[in-house]
Amino acid sequence: MEKNALVFQTDFGMEDGAVSAMYGVAYGVSPDLKIYDLTHGIEPYNTWEASYRLIQTVSYWPEGTVFVSVVDPGVGSTRRSIVVRTKTGQYVVTPDNGTLTFVKRNLGIEAARIIDESTNRRSGSEESYTFHGRDVYAFTGAKLASGDITFEQVGEEMDPESVLELPTIPARETEDGGVEGTIDVLDVRFGSLWTNIPVELFKKLGISFGERVEIMISNDTRTLYRNTMVYGHSFADVYVGEPLLYMNSLNCMAVAINQGSFARAYNIGTGNSWHIAIRRDSRG
Incomplete structure (x- = not known):
C-alpha cells in the first residue's frame, strides 16, 4: 500500500x-x-x-x-x-x-x-x-x-x-474611503506584516501599482506607524530600506521593508489588537 x-x-x-x-x-x-x-x-x-x-x-x-x-x-x-x-x-x-x-x-x-x-x-x-x-x-x-x-x-x-475557532475581526471598508483589518502574522524571517485584508477588498480603492498609499498601524488606541509608501508588485519596486505595500502569497495585503524588517523597525506585533488602515495618499 x-x-x-x-x-x-x-x-x-x-x-x-x-x-x-x-x-x-x-x-x-x-x-x-x-x-x-x-x-x-x-x-x-x-x-x-x-x-x-x-x-x-x-x-x-x-x-x-x-x-x-x-x-x-x-x-x-x-x-x-x-x-x-x-x-x-x-x-x-x-x-x-x-x-x-x-x-x-x-x-x-x-x-x-x-x-x-x-x-x-x-x-x-x-x-x-x-x-x-x-x-x-x-x-x-x-x-x-x-x-x-x-x-x-x-x-x-x-x-x-x-471545531473550535479563535475570534477574528473581518477586514472592512472604512467611512473615509479606505480599508482596514488586522495584522494576522509575520513573515517571520523577513519581518513583513501579513494582514487579513484580501486583495479584492483593497482593489475597491482603485489604486494602481506604483501609486502611493497612506498606512496607519495601531495597537488598540496607540498609533505606532503613520506614513505613505508605494504599492508595488514586489520588494524590488522600491530602493533598499524603503517600505512598500504588496500582495502576499495568500492573496492578502502585506507591508514590508526592502531587505529589512518592518516588524523590528517599528516594534509591530500580531493578532486582533493590531490594526492596519490603508487608503489612497491624500496628497495626490
Whole structure:
C-alpha cells in the first residue's frame, strides 16, 4: 500500500529531543513513512500562529497528506484530540484548541473525528499526560498516513461546525474611503506584516501599482506607524530600506521593508489588537 506524506508542526523548537521522539514513534508504526517538517518554530503556546501556518501550507500538499500540528497549551486537560479532513482532501491531527481556525474558515472542513485513545495511542503511555504530541498525535498521524487505520477508525464522528475557532475581526471598508483589518502574522524571517485584508477588498480603492498609499498601524488606541509608501508588485519596486505595500502569497495585503524588517523597525506585533488602515495618499 502506498503511504501518504506525514508533515509535523510544533512549538517544540529543535533544541531538545521532542521532535526526534515524534519521528521515532512514527517510524515505529511504519519504517518506510516519508516524514517532513512544516515548522517547529511556532511561538510557544501560540495557537493563532499555528493556525496561520497551516493555512499557508496545507492546500499545496497532495490529497491524503497527514499533518500533525502540536501547539497544545491545554495538554492533559479536557480539550478534545481530533482529526479533520479538509475539503481538499488533506488530514490534520491536532488538539481542538483553535489551531484549525483558518483551515476551517478559508479551506473548509469536510469531516471530523475525535481520537479514540483506547486504540490510537502509543502502548505504554496511558499514564502520561504531558506529551500527547508523541503519544497520541504522532502515533495516530503515522497510523493514518501509513494506511494502518482509515479515517473512520480514528474515533467517533463529530460535527465539523463544532471545531473550535479563535475570534477574528473581518477586514472592512472604512467611512473615509479606505480599508482596514488586522495584522494576522509575520513573515517571520523577513519581518513583513501579513494582514487579513484580501486583495479584492483593497482593489475597491482603485489604486494602481506604483501609486502611493497612506498606512496607519495601531495597537488598540496607540498609533505606532503613520506614513505613505508605494504599492508595488514586489520588494524590488522600491530602493533598499524603503517600505512598500504588496500582495502576499495568500492573496492578502502585506507591508514590508526592502531587505529589512518592518516588524523590528517599528516594534509591530500580531493578532486582533493590531490594526492596519490603508487608503489612497491624500496628497495626490
